[in-house]
Amino acid sequence: MDIFNKTRALFHLPEGMTYLDGNSLGPLPYAAQERVDAMIRDQWGELLITGWNKAGWMEQPSRVGDRVAKLIGAEAGHVVMGDTLSIKVYQALASALELNPDRKVILSDSGNFPSDLYMAEGLIRTLDRDLELRIVEPEDVEAALGDDIAVMMLTQVDYRTGRMHDMARLTALAHDAGAIAMWDLAHSAGAVPVDVAAANADFAVGCSYKYLNSGPGGPAFIYVAPRHADLVNPALSGWLGHASPFAFDLNYQPGAGIERMRVGTPPVIQLAALEAALDVWDMVDMADVRARAVELSEMFITEVESRCPELKLASPRDATQRGSQVSFTHPEGYAIMQALIAHGVIGDFRAPDILRFGITPLYVGEADIMNAVTALQNIMDGRLWDRDAYKVRSRVT
Amino acid sequence: MDIFNKTRALFHLPEGMTYLDGNSLGPLPYAAQERVDAMIRDQWGELLITGWNKAGWMEQPSRVGDRVAKLIGAEAGHVVMGDTLSIKVYQALASALELNPDRKVILSDSGNFPSDLYMAEGLIRTLDRDLELRIVEPEDVEAALGDDIAVMMLTQVDYRTGRMHDMARLTALAHDAGAIAMWDLAHSAGAVPVDVAAANADFAVGCSYKYLNSGPGGPAFIYVAPRHADLVNPALSGWLGHASPFAFDLNYQPGAGIERMRVGTPPVIQLAALEAALDVWDMVDMADVRARAVELSEMFITEVESRCPELKLASPRDATQRGSQVSFTHPEGYAIMQALIAHGVIGDFRAPDILRFGITPLYVGEADIMNAVTALQNIMDGRLWDRDAYKVRSRVT
Structure with missing residues (x-):
């Protein structure tokens, strides 16, 4: 779907980062940075109090x-x-x-x-x-x-x-x-x-x-x-x-x-x-966004289940009963997510054992999904996580 | 007080505007524009969700x-x-x-x-x-x-x-x-x-x-x-x-x-x-800000009372009982304030008859006070306000 190449170009995605956490905080649309800067300069700066009327605040x-x-x-x-x-x-x-x-x-x-x-x-x-x-x-x-x-x-x-x-x-x-x-x-x-x-x-x-x-x-x-x-x-x-x-x-x-x-x-x-x-x-139709999100989610589930069998699907398998995120559980979920983040794949962890990934087609595509799965597989296969990480966290919270 | 020349330079004040409404909305500190832009670019843009910890949000x-x-x-x-x-x-x-x-x-x-x-x-x-x-x-x-x-x-x-x-x-x-x-x-x-x-x-x-x-x-x-x-x-x-x-x-x-x-x-x-x-x-001591605000307020009251006798002081005359604003009343206060704003002097109006002026030494000096008084005197002497303005407003609210 070509439209999603267009929308992806509207967001700043940091070099080397695979971002699957748009369900927590969406990435920066370049236009938002420009709009805020212009609003501050031209409206707050120039109109001051009259901005309430003149700028439609x-x-x-x-x-x-x-x-x-x-x-x-x-x-x-x-x-x-x-x-x-x-x-x-x-x-x-x-x-x-x-x-x-x-x-x-x-x-x-x-x-x-x-x-x-x-x-x-x-x-x-x-x-x-x-x-x-x-x-x-x-x-x-x-x-x-x-x-x-x-x-x-x-x-x-x-x-x-x-x-x-x-x-x-x-x-x-x-x-x-x-x-x-x-x-x-x-x-x-x-x-x-x-x-x-x-x-x-x-x-x-x-x-x-x-x-x-x-x-x-x-x-x-x-x-x-x-x-x-x-x-x-x-x-x-x-x-x-x-x-x-x-x-x-x-x-x-x-x-x-x-x-x-x-x-x-x-x-x-x-x-x-x-x-x-x-x-x-x-620029987009919500039905297209949804269709694309389901497609990417199915791909993610299939790949993770085949390549990382220790992770258990926590989301409904039926896409019609699932929002736009995919979650897996693992007893060392916190440590695994920390390792993933260290590998440039950003998802998040929710207590007690959930690894959560947001699927957001406006700026996430197949390559991101495959990157994330590969990193996850490397971490699982190589035991590349710190088993003490969760204990540290448990003391903190 | 030299420090207030320094602080004034830190704010953007639009060319030709005398701003006595900082008690409603303060003007733009240049640093605020820069900080927001940097925060959006370097924190939201680059750190995304990790900004909550890494950027101290x-x-x-x-x-x-x-x-x-x-x-x-x-x-x-x-x-x-x-x-x-x-x-x-x-x-x-x-x-x-x-x-x-x-x-x-x-x-x-x-x-x-x-x-x-x-x-x-x-x-x-x-x-x-x-x-x-x-x-x-x-x-x-x-x-x-x-x-x-x-x-x-x-x-x-x-x-x-x-x-x-x-x-x-x-x-x-x-x-x-x-x-x-x-x-x-x-x-x-x-x-x-x-x-x-x-x-x-x-x-x-x-x-x-x-x-x-x-x-x-x-x-x-x-x-x-x-x-x-x-x-x-x-x-x-x-x-x-x-x-x-x-x-x-x-x-x-x-x-x-x-x-x-x-x-x-x-x-x-x-x-x-x-x-x-x-x-x-x-950069400033609140006692100095206060002393300067009182000085500017006294000047404003003295000048307005001598040059615009139709305006009645609505603020306490005793500076120790007054905040950092000066208010006058006039039955056509709304129309007069609109005329003042049209002359580049920004104060505000509060129903039913109050003209309100904020005295904010961080960026307001004697020249601003004198500009405001001169504009006010011109408007009062020349009856340069639209007597129908208040009627218009009364219908709106």
Whole structure:
């Protein structure tokens, strides 16, 4: 697919590095560096405070949100950028609970990203009214959707294994059970085709620094279904979510729709990087990206299993149930990943024993996959890892 | 004071612009542009995910926090950067309320920045347990400190008039009344000498894009007094505030001290701009900055009052009761400010009738003050403003 040669050329990939960690932090799009530099020089430098109007900083969170909306199947005008994913989880969950006030249980699974669970825990403790965070195994979510569930809060793609929930099906089941469905798309947006509107999701949140390549600490996004957008009353009711921020009223009045999910001053510089990074997405069709990711993932699995039999596949074998990453386990996974990194192949390790590899066709091709497998085989065959590395790490954490 | 010629040379100030709005958004330090560009190229570009360790991104919020700590008189290790000021207000207020669980009233004043009041409103609504936000006039705070006050939540310097509360005195009175004292230093940090430790403040929060010059959307800071730092249980309990973020436990355990006030992934690019901007502060003594700001402010007041008698001083006349800004009122303030901006003098307008000018000696000198006064006099004498401008604005907001 020729288009991926074109997109690859838009990213800086360090000489000698095979980068299979775009599911953690996407690489630098050259355009992002240029855009940030120009924004700082021409907007911050020259316009100063007038940049809020003249350079459109004030509308930037919604303008960029509309572009992210396209990647997750959201209706235009229903996604806004800002803050971090953890903050957006808190906002969405607080609103979801408020839409279902007579129920007491937040249902999640053990494959959710821990920060989502921590934020829920903090919200429950803050609310102090008998709520329960019930964490089941991912395969038990469906059975756990009883009539006590207020909110089903899930991350679609498991950050460890890449196991992917069926968003449309679970959302429908949640609704049948009278629950609100809230999805974390951290490992979905830009990774797999997503259609929050078709799935009828109530809330969705995600981050931009993984598959969307906005750089370290890039802003998060939040989606609120149109049917709820003017009903929710924000827990984090900041001035930029106010109906008239510059009236400086002493009382809060929520802004129209998704605007009320804004909180404080948006991170204009990080948003500039994201805006440039999103240009790459205008060149491709998500279905093509997905097809290519599946092709590369299958190749990676086949090669690793035949050449490194000690590694056990931790991801679903069925590509339709897998996000855009492939994970293997090994008892010395940490040490093996350290050795791989020393050999120029960047994946990452997740406790207790997972080696995780992101498959990101915008800039990863067959040669990268084969490089990674060869390095992995050399390390496994030659026992080229430090058996004490994991012990060292265990002491540190 | 020669040092201010040196510091002025470190900022980009657009040709023909007199910038008296550094209390809203500080101008670009050349070093910030260079630092961000280098960070993006050498760290994001070359290190990618390994930047979290190799480039020290993970420690950046505390490392930068220690530098901000020096500017507000905080103990090292008790300030951390991240999120927006509104989020930090929520965190501090939730923690403050928890330290005083038997009381029901949050006391604030009508000079507080509205977003702080909105965040309090949102927290109260979320908590849903009979709390009250009591807003009095700034001069009535002292008398309102009764035995029902849980938290006194104030912004030290009024964003409209520059009127400055006596932090040490009010904190002592709040403590005498059994209340927790929480200070917003948005218009104090880098503006006036602050000593949160000597004042015995319980919590302090602030932003970095005003007097600290970190650029649009730069991160906020939070200070928790050492005596509380290991007691507070964060409402916004995100993974980077966890004791072991990379253990990926399913349950939250707060990190040590101020680290628990971290929430999600830090905005690494915006933090790089802030780090460079803070270098300027290493060159100056806050007492000298303050002395120079008072001198320039006195000059500005004297000149405006003698040459533009229609403008009424809205700031305290006594410099010891004034932050680093000067405000005047006029019924057609909005239109006058628009005319001033058209003449290359940037201040800002705050409803209903305030013309606000930031006095920032790092890059503003006597010539700027005199330019501004001359432009203002020309506009007032020549009636060079559009009387319909305010009507237009009134329809918009």
